[in-house]
Amino acid sequence: MLPRYNSLPGSEQRQPPRNKGTWKYSLFPEHDQKKVSTKTIFTDDSDDEKISIPPKLSNFGSALLSEKEKENINENDLFEMLPKDSVKPSSLNNEPYYNSVNHTPGNTYASIHSGDPSQSTLFAQYRSHQQPSMTTMNSTDVQDKDGNDFENSFQKIKSMQQSMREELTSRHAERRSRRFLNSSRKEFLGPAKRASAIFPEALDRRFSGTTNSNGTNDNNNSTDGLLQLNREESPEEKLSLSSQVDLGDLNPVQYLKKHDLPTSELPRISRLYFEKQKPRKMELARLKQEILRESRTSSSGNNGSGVQHIPIRRENSLSAATQPRRKLSDTSSRNIFQRGFSSPVARSVDSQRNILSDKSSLKHNEYDSYPHSNTLLYSHRKREALANIDVNRNNNDQIYEPELKRYKYFDEHHNNNRNNDYEPESKRYDLFEDHRNGNNNKDEKPISLERLPSEAPPVAIPIHPSVIQENEFHHREAPKPPVVKKVEIVEPEKRTDSKGKSSNGEALTRRNATTVNDVEYEKIELLGRGGSSKVYKVKDNNNKLYALKRVVFDEFDDSSVNGFKGEIELLNKLKDKTRVVKLFDYEMEHGVLYLIMECGDHDLSQILNQRAGMPLDIEFVRYHAREMLKCVKVVHDAGIVHSDLKPANFVFVKGILKIIDFGIANAVPDHTVNIYRETQIGTPNYMAPEALVAMNYTGQNDGDKYKQQNRWKVGKPSDVWSCGCIIYQMIYGRPPYGGFQGQNRLLAIMNPEVKIIFSEKTANDEAVPRSILDTMKACLLRNPDKRLTVDEVLDSPFLKPVMVTPFFIRDLIKNAVRYGADQKEVSKEKVEELADDVLGKLADIRL
Numbered sequence: 050m051l052p053r054y055n056s057l058p059g060s061e062q063r064q065p066p067r068n069k070g071t072w073k074y075s076l077f078p079e080h081d082q083k084k085v086s087t088k089t090i091f092t093d094d095s096d097d098e099k100i101s102i103p104p105k106l107s108n109f110g111s112a113l114l115s116e117k118e119k120e121n122i123n124e125n126d127l128f129e130m131l132p133k134d135s136v137k138p139s140s141l142n143n144e145p146y147y148n149s150v151n152h153t154p155g156n157t158y159a160s161i162h163s164g165d166p167s168q169s170t171l172f173a174q175y176r177s178h179q180q181p182s183m184t185t186m187n188s189t190d191v192q193d194k195d196g197n198d199f200e201n202s203f204q205k206i207k208s209m210q211q212s213m214r215e216e217l218t219s220r221h222a223e224r225r226s227r228r229f230l231n232s233s234r235k236e237f238l239g240p241a242k243r244a245s246a247i248f249p250e251a252l253d254r255r256f257s258g259t260t261n262s263n264g265t266n267d268n269n270n271s272t273d274g275l276l277q278l279n280r281e282e283s284p285e286e287k288l289s290l291s292s293q294v295d296l297g298d299l300n301p302v303q304y305l306k307k308h309d310l311p312t313s314e315l316p317r318i319s320r321l322y323f324e325k326q327k328p329r330k331m332e333l334a335r336l337k338q339e340i341l342r343e344s345r346t347s348s349s350g351n352n353g354s355g356v357q358h359i360p361i362r363r364e365n366s367l368s369a370a371t372q373p374r375r376k377l378s379d380t381s382s383r384n385i386f387q388r389g390f391s392s393p394v395a396r397s398v399d400s401q402r403n404i405l406s407d408k409s410s411l412k413h414n415e416y417d418s419y420p421h422s423n424t425l426l427y428s429h430r431k432r433e434a435l436a437n438i439d440v441n442r443n444n445n446d447q448i449y450e451p452e453l454k455r456y457k458y459f460d461e462h463h464n465n466n467r468n469n470d471y472e473p474e475s476k477r478y479d480l481f482e483d484h485r486n487g488n489n490n491k492d493e494k495p496i497s498l499e500r501l502p503s504e505a506p507p508v509a510i511p512i513h514p515s516v517i518q519e520n521e522f523h524h525r526e527a528p529k530p531p532v533v534k535k536v537e538i539v540e541p542e543k544r545t546d547s548k549g550k551s552s553n554g555e556a557l558t559r560r561n562a563t564t565v566n567d568v569e570y571e572k573i574e575l576l577g578r579g580g581s582s583k584v585y586k587v588k589d590n591n592n593k594l595y596a597l598k599r600v601v602f603d604e605f606d607d608s609s610v611n612g613f614k615g616e617i618e619l620l621n622k623l624k625d626k627t628r629v630v631k632l633f634d635y636e637m638e639h640g641v642l643y644l645i646m647e648c649g650d651h652d653l654s655q656i657l658n659q660r661a662g663m664p665l666d667i668e669f670v671r672y673h674a675r676e677m678l679k680c681v682k683v684v685h686d687a688g689i690v691h692s693d694l695k696p697a698n699f700v701f702v703k704g705i706l707k708i709i710d711f712g713i714a715n716a717v718p719d720h721t722v723n724i725y726r727e728t729q730i731g732t733p734n735y736m737a738p739e740a741l742v743a744m745n746y747t748g749q750n751d752g753d754k755y756k757q758q759n760r761w762k763v764g765k766p767s768d769v770w771s772c773g774c775i776i777y778q779m780i781y782g783r784p785p786y787g788g789f790q791g792q793n794r795l796l797a798i799m800n801p802e803v804k805i806i807f808s809e810k811t812a813n814d815e816a817v818p819r820s821i822l823d824t825m826k827a828c829l830l831r832n833p834d835k836r837l838t839v840d841e842v843l844d845s846p847f848l849k850p851v852m853v854t855p856f857f858i859r860d861l862i863k864n865a866v867r868y869g870a871d872q873k874e875v876s877k878e879k880v881e882e883l884a885d886d887v888l889g890k891l892a893d894i895r896l
């Protein structure tokens with residue numbers, strides 16, 4: 050009955066490997082024994098499966114025995130494991146048994162029993178190097194001395210073998226599952242504790258005493274230790290328990306001392322000990338042979354094995370010594386484990402397994418069977434692997450090195466836990482194949498398959514990344530030298546037109562220079578942007594500051610050209626007015642207009658924005674409103690309607706507010722109040738209703754044809770409306786219709802039903818002086834004819850308040866009383882006259 054591979058943890062769908070796990074051969078089938086005799090079998094080191102080869106009582110073991118103890122070792126001791134009813138001690142004295150075997154001189158057993166006719170068939174078989182077993186006696190070897198039918202005994206043995214196999218198979222599966230569960234804990238235990246961790250109930254039973262077949266309690270024998278109990282147990286139990294003895298790193302003597310066992314148990318323990326050691330030694334010898342063979346093969350350049358060796362690209366590779374050793378990054382190390390048995394690998398398992406089985410199945414099987422303590426082989430493989438590392442490989446190749454480390458880890462990890470590693474073995478080969486073949490170069494492989502380390506975990510054993518990250522360094526690609534870019538030095542574009550010529554005719558080389566009428570101006574900063582212009586602060590060669598307004602327009606659009614010419618004309622007309630920004634120079638050609646003006650510091654919009662959210666300051670409002678109206682008065686007095694008054698069009702030049710931007714300003718004939726525009730232009734927030742409501746105008750056009758046109762009436766009252774809106778904004782924070790958005794704002798302005806709200810309190814609950822309210826209301830009358838003029842606004846109590854002293858008030862009261870005493874009756878007209886007189890005198894008072 051073969052082991053049930055499918056019953057192993059995680060072994061579903063697996064196929065038993067060839068020549069794998071000799072414990073299946075060691076369970077006594079005779080045909081398997083023949084295999085063992087002709088083919089090297091490497092036993093699995095699991096401690097319950099080392100019963101395939103009988104222990105030799107080596108020189109080591111026998112040397113430790115005293116002569117007396119040697120004498121105590123008799124056949125009965127050695128045959129304790131035999132079924133009592135099948136092999137009788139008396140039968141050992143039967144001469145044919147001894148004569149039927151080839152006695153091998155020099156054999157330990159033979160030396161012990163030399164000359165003793167009671168030698169068993171077991172010894173004889175051992176001497177003949179047959180697969181050892183206490184149940185391998187055949188019918189020709191065993192006879193009953195009383196002449197009983199030998200066949201009966203043989204059948205009993207056979208049936209017993211069968212039952213033992215079944216029993217051991219089931220126990221084996223059970224132990225394996227336990228061991229799988231305890232594997233991690235087992236690593237931290239010593240050999241004896243490890244055994245007790247695996248078979249706690251067995252040890253408990255031994256040391257606490259059990260009831261033997263005779264019904265007597267074994268408590269008295271419990272001090273004899275493990276093997277003492279074996280004498281009273283059945284052969285099945287003996288086999289099982291002998292396999293449960295875990296010597297760990299102890300030799301037999303140490304084991305005896307540790308468990309306080311009598312030296313009489315030494316042969317039995319030694320047998321187990323050497324049983325365990327033998328395959329290791331055999332394996333070591335074989336691997337040494339393998340290494341030597343590989344070395345010869347590689348040195349001769351002919352692998353001879355049919356396995357593809359990977360060429361080493363020495364010209365592109367660096368030795369490990371020349372490469373910086375760096376820690377693997379978190380990402381890369383994680384990738385290793387994440388990719389370990391991930392789907393890509395799983396997908397390639399079948400194909401890779403086929404490759405492996407075709408190319409190097411023999412190698413794999415051999416390695417599979419090898420124990421894991423062969424550090425010599427490992428280091429040899431590691432050296433080869435490192436020598437084949439190509440530093441120019443892509444990032445995926447880096448997995449190769451941590452893989453080697455992981456092999457090492459597994460090598461150590463599985464020294465005490467090596468079971469069923471054939472499946473992960475193939476997986477790991479698959480993993481290697483995936484890493485090496487999947488790296489964009491299937492033709493070149495870093496190492497040959499047969500050089501790969503052979504240890505693999507039965508399952509993907511989780512390894513904390515720190516195991517590798519903290520303790521291991523890996524070769525990485527050397528950082529690439531920084532790429533040196535060629536920088537082309539671009540010379541500044543030289544202007545060759547008349548604008549690019551300096552006063553002496555040389556081309557300008559400074560990118561920020563502009564020439565207006567052969568005067569060079571250097572740009573300093575951008576002051577502001579308009580709808581069609583940019584205004585820069587510039588300086589001339591004398592470092593005098595100017596504002597340069599640059600307007601790009603369609604030189605073929607007559608209206609635009611005429612509009613700019615009109616602005617220039619108005620500015621020239623007002624160039625002597627203090628409240629109008631001064632125009633120094635201008636130049637218009639090729640669709641570009643340059644205006645050189647006096648430079649302001651900041652405009653009124655910037656100031657209002659700066660004060661947004663601050664407490665209401667009546668004096669601030671009064672001052673700026675007066676300054677603003679003074680500017681407008683100058684323009685109006687010059688017979689000009691600005692038409693686009695807004696905070697941004699007032700700039701402070703050295704503390705004096707001045708009006709700018711006469712782009713849509715129009716000169717108004719002296720005899721008219723309003724003019725009509727053919728376009729609706731301006732800034733909606735500050736535009737008067739009359740400037741928004743189109744007036745249907747029928748004018749003459751193209752000779753005798755009359756044409757219906759929309760026109761908008763604008764005049765000086767429109768500028769007063771705009772000034773009223775600016776004062777309103779300074780009080781309430783926004784223009785009168787600022788609460789409306791987009792087109793609704795225009796509709797609200799044009800709609801007389803939408804009244805402007807003049808609140809007596811600001812948003813911050815501050816009282817608004819009555820004089821301000823009256824002034825604003827007078828400026829924002831919908832009827833332009835009823836609005837105050839600029840002069841009236843300037844003379845309003847808000848902008849021109851009366852200031853008196855206490856002395857003036859006392860004198861005023863005294864005079865009023867005295868005047869009333871002389872007059873019996875004072876008419877209303879008389880009061881008005883007197884008031885005007887007082888106010889007139891107040892105007893002359895200099896406080």
Ligand SMILES: Nc1ncnc2c1ncn2[C@@H]1O[C@H](COP(=O)(O)OP(=O)(O)OP(=O)(O)O)[C@@H](O)[C@H]1O
Pocket residue numbers: 576577578579580581582583584596598630646647648649650651652693697698700709710712
């Ligand atoms: N002489 C100056 N000194 C300082 N700043 C100025 C001067 N002229 C204009 N600016 C700034 O440039 C901005 C735009 O100027 P201006 O209003 O003349 O351009 P615009 O094209 O006519 O604008 P819009 O057509 O929108 O009225 C102003 O708001 C102001 O901030």
